[in-house]
Amino acid sequence: MVQLATLAGSYIKTRWDATFIKNRRHLQRVQKRRLQRLLNWLPAGNYYARYKNQPWNTIPYSDKSVWMGNFNRINTLGLDFDQARDFARHQENTRDFSEEIKPGVSVGLSSGTSGNQGVFVTTQREQSLWAGAVLGKLLPGLPKGHQKIAFFMRANNNLYESTSSAKLTFKFFDLMAPMAENLAALRDFEATVLVGPPAMLLEIVRYYQDQNLELPFKKIISVAETLEPEDQDWLSQATNQPIHQVYQATEGFLATTCAYGTLHMNEDNLLVEKDVLDEEQRLFAPVITDFYRHSQPLIRYRLNDILQERATPCPCGSPYLALDRIIGREDDVLEFTTVGGDRRQVFPDFLRKVVLEADNQIQNYQILQKQDRSLQVALDDAAYQDAVAQSFADFFEKQGLEPLSVSFVPYHYDFKMGKRRKIVRER
Secondary structure (H helix, E strand, O other), rough: OOOOOHHHHHHHHHHHHHHHOOOOOHHHHHHHHHHHHHHHHOOOOOHHHHHHOOHHHHHOOOOHHHHHHHHHHHHHOOOHHHHHHHHHHHHHHHOOOOOOOOHHHHHEEEOOOOOOOOEEEHHHHHHHHHHHHHHHHOOOOOOOOOOOEEEEEOOOHHHHHHOOOEEEEEEEEOOOOOOOHHHHHHHOOOOOEEEEEEHHHHHHHHHHHOOOOOOOOOEEEOOOOOOOHHHHHHHHHHOOOOEEEEEOOEEEEEEEEEOOOOEEOOOEEEEEEEEEOOOOOEEEEEEEOOOOOOOOOOEEOOEEEEEEEOOOOOOOOOOOOOOEEEEEEEHHHHEEEEEEOOEEEEEEHHHHHHHHHHHOOOOOOOEEOOOOOOOOEEOOOOOHHHHHHHHHHHHHHHHHHHOOOOOEEEOOOHHHHOOOOOOOOOO
């Protein structure tokens, strides 16, 4: 059950930070205090405790493999990895997420899109802090009238529906349920705020269009998957409103959009370091430390996401790190060979442009690079195949790359397949 006092305190703190932290220097002072509190709190015997009195930059980066490999020493709740994983898998299989692994402790699984599935735990305190921070950033003004928030997700968590109050009602919609069932229930719920992955948002908006129904949503928020520019543009035009984003992962609530639609890292709750991948393109992998995660401390944790820093300051004036966009995962970087025989990595953005330059009406597609480096392109309309094949041929020539075999298959996506990914490298 969400602790309402903690939720309210988190909401107030989030709004205070947004109002009174005006510049990077002030933000860094606040971060230093919050970081020191975290380090002082670390219990003896914890995986990170040995670094408490060492210079910050001597703490080595960790990643999912390190985090999961040391789960028993990192989590502070005395949980065993196998026990927690099996408990979470049972909940996924039964679709019953009401039970807690220990009183006040929930457990879940990451989607496993990066190759290995992660286990994460949250306490009632952390659930309440999460809910307050999300509400503080996404609903910065206290709700006028009753707000109904529809969450479309692959797995429920006790924190969602237990956050409901006199002014807020949260309803979980299971992405594994039949589409028709979900759409009918959404229609009856009459949500004012819609939250879901881009693929689901597209389905919902098309459904309302096909049924000639007025869209009831006052705010639409994309979560869980990368919001591609072409999908964002289509949704925005179809709904006549900006599409907001939440950058959230197993590792926490990482970023959200401001009133201008710019993604800002949640640097009031996180220390964000940049592992630069491409200085000219402003691309980096984030290395994060969460000031408030105590059940599974997250310290200098490197995500394999590729983010692009915004080139100019955001008009909102926030001192929090601003992003142009989330490019994708490092796993989505494809490999090619130049005509000179050198290996070259190509970021997902270039490949999206190859497809969209063939015809800007293409929306549903996937590029899969097989282990032999050939490309398989899935399209929902075979009429685009020739144009896409020519676009790839032009790309290879302009970039000085050895041409690769490009084959085509029909596009198909089902929510039970996991997160939708448009650029994939076979492993």
